[in-house]
Amino acid sequence: MLTEDPNTAFVNIKYRSGVIVMTAIGTVGISKDPLYKDRVNFTGNTYHKLIAFILRNNTLSDAGIYTAVLTIPNRTIGSQMLIVKASPSKPQIVELEGPAVNGTNYHLNCSALSSSQPPNHNLSMFSEWRRDDMLISSSGRYIVSGTELTITSLSYKQYNGSALSCVAFEDQLVKSVNSDTFIMDVK
Structure with missing residues (x-):
């Protein structure tokens, strides 16, 4: 269990700058940040520690570490690096x-x-x-x-x-x- 009271536990997905990309509780994920609102989908269940999010239409500025932080207790439960591929320079x-x-x-x-x-x-x-x-x-x-x-x-x-x-x-x-x-x- 993530917490004694699963109804109050939620997970924040944070970008390396500390921006909250999405907040998830149970099987629902919500994004309020205008940079991500229409580009992020959540799947999984926070109560079972099985979460995934999909960020669409990536740009180079999206690259970096995304961290899942459980709010009660406040601890990191996982992180993932997003690599955005781009063409190498002219050789x-x-x-x-x-x-x-x-x-x-x-x-x-x-x-x-x-x-x-x-x-x-x-x-x-x-x-x-x-x-x-x-x-x-x-x-x-x-x-x-x-x-x-x-x-x-x-x-x-x-x-x-x-x-x-x-x-x-x-x-x-x-x-x-x-x-x-x-x-x-x-x-």
């Missing part, structure tokens, strides 16, 4: 170990910044690479890992003047625009 192709040299391994990074909120999310970034508009996969001379591309045993004849581009993905669902074209200059 830049960066040489990791100097210029391209014939016969060596060539290491590149598809560098993009996350736009998802909050900043301390745990989403992973990875990249998709193209050479002369053809998708590159890990095979043969190519090793694709996360945001990096390694071309092994670089060949001047095969790669000089090739056009590389990349796209950054975050959590496999949101992607950036294409990077600018990077023209390989093999020495």
Whole structure:
């Protein structure tokens, strides 16, 4: 039981700033805050400590920690981080170990910044690479890992003047625009 008198116990769902997004008692949830009123739904039963709320039409400013606080006694009964995904910034192709040299391994990074909120999310970034508009996969001379591309045993004849581009993905669902074209200059 949440309290000795279940008719007086209710749960406040609070946003990280302390704003009460919704108040729930029993199986009824009410939101009075104009920022949330028409966007939040409650399901569950506060008496049984089984509660859920759904926030629709999320914006980046909705991201953060939401906490369920039982009012009698005053204690936190759970919290959840809402991550709002957004496209990463336009990536830049960066040489990791100097210029391209014939016969060596060539290491590149598809560098993009996350736009998802909050900043301390745990989403992973990875990249998709193209050479002369053809998708590159890990095979043969190519090793694709996360945001990096390694071309092994670089060949001047095969790669000089090739056009590389990349796209950054975050959590496999949101992607950036294409990077600018990077023209390989093999020495």
